[in-house]
Amino acid sequence: MILITSANGNQGKRLVPKLLTSGHYVRACVRTYESAKQLRALGVQQVLVGDLADPAFITHAMKGVRSVYHIGPTLHEDERAMGFSMVDAARAEGVGHFVFSSVLHSIATDLIQHEIKRDIEEYLLCSGLEYTILQPANYMLPSRMKAVFEEDVFRLAWSLDKRQSMVDLEDVTDVAARVLSNRERHAAATYELVGPGSFTAHDIGVVASNVVGREITVERFDVEVFVRERFGGLGPSAGQHLLRMNLAIASYYSNHDFVGNSNVLSFLLGRPATSFDEFVRREYANFRQGLKTLSD
Numbered sequence: 001m002i003l004i005t006s007a008n009g010n011q012g013k014r015l016v017p018k019l020l021t022s023g024h025y026v027r028a029c030v031r032t033y034e035s036a037k038q039l040r041a042l043g044v045q046q047v048l049v050g051d052l053a054d055p056a057f058i059t060h061a062m063k064g065v066r067s068v069y070h071i072g073p074t075l076h077e078d079e080r081a082m083g084f085s086m087v088d089a090a091r092a093e094g095v096g097h098f099v100f101s102s103v104l105h106s107i108a109t110d111l112i113q114h115e116i117k118r119d120i121e122e123y124l125l126c127s128g129l130e131y132t133i134l135q136p137a138n139y140m141l142p143s144r145m146k147a148v149f150e151e152d153v154f155r156l157a158w159s160l161d162k163r164q165s166m167v168d169l170e171d172v173t174d175v176a177a178r179v180l181s182n183r184e185r186h187a188a189a190t191y192e193l194v195g196p197g198s199f200t201a202h203d204i205g206v207v208a209s210n211v212v213g214r215e216i217t218v219e220r221f222d223v224e225v226f227v228r229e230r231f232g233g234l235g236p237s238a239g240q241h242l243l244r245m246n247l248a249i250a251s252y253y254s255n256h257d258f259v260g261n262s263n264v265l266s267f268l269l270g271r272p273a274t275s276f277d278e279f280v281r282r283e284y285a286n287f288r289q290g291l292k293t294l295s296d
């Protein structure tokens with residue numbers, strides 16, 4: 001049985017069908033009953049609803065598990081404790097393979113969510129568990145492209161001139177499915193998962209303009225306004241944590257490029273990794289057909 005956390009998120013909703021198609025027995029953890037319903041409709045054999053911030057829930061979720069795919073929920077204030085509890089529970093249960101979804105350049109610890117993942121990587125490394133660590137670059141997010149196609153503008157909360165590498169979520173989850181299906185091959189490995197090339201916001205605008213056949217402009221927006229508008233309803237502690245994290249992200253990405261190399265990803269896939277141009281073409285085709293994307 002494979003336990004997957006954050007199972008109805010960006011990665012999870014793409015990975016779960018791939019695991020089921022490969023014949024795996026899946027136990028999925030989510031926070032809401034609505035997500036549980038969606039995953040059961042996909043055919044997931046066991047869905048648990050609970051809070052990963054509660055170690056008792058994690059202990060319960062780990063019972064009888066052979067392999068784990070742990071994804072920390074995005075920018076959660078308890079992400080580090082969740083990761084440590086997952087490792088502790090896996091060790092107590094004698095789990096055979098712990099696969100951790102980390103992040104590209106987890107050593108870039110000025111980024112708070114990277115510092116947390118670096119700590120979890122170290123904790124896992126020292127646990128004695130058989131492990132694989134995946135380090136994806138920034139996701140190519142279909143939901144972000146939808147806004148571009150609708151409004152003809154690409155908005156970013158940091159410098160429009162710094163370069164970033166990105167990765168397609170289908171590629172990330174293809175690799176995760178392979179890794180979870182072949183522990184022997186992937187044991188003790190740490191893999192950077194990066195799509196080809198690197199892009200400034202202006203480059204992204206050019207690619208999108210070429211695909212849609214009209215000009216897409218690029219615009220910088222204020223990160224504090226973004227956090228207040230999007231997460232204003234959160235309690236003071238979670239709200240402050242999100243603001244702190246997003247300010248660190250905007251500052252880091254305004255002062256540094258964030259670039260990786262796609263060789264490892266192509267090697268693992270046995271084909272070239274998906275390019276940003278291919279991703280935008282695919283998403284624009286979906287958009288024009290009125291198809292719901294997995295990130296809607």
Ligand SMILES: NC(=O)c1ccc[n+]([C@@H]2O[C@H](COP(=O)([O-])OP(=O)(O)OC[C@H]3O[C@@H](n4cnc5c(N)ncnc54)[C@H](OP(=O)(O)O)[C@@H]3O)[C@@H](O)[C@H]2O)c1
Binds near residue numbers: 009035051053075101
């Ligand atoms: N975004 C990027 O570009 C990027 C790049 C590299 C790495 N990462 C890292 O990848 C991770 C996020 O991956 P993702 O985007 O696939 O996940 P995600 O979309 O943030 O995950 C959302 C899922 O997590 C569940 N969840 C949220 N809070 C929970 C809690 N307290 N207890 C139990 N479940 C909870 C949600 O449940 P419900 O569905 O029930 O609400 C949902 O299914 C983060 O650690 C992020 O730092 C992100």
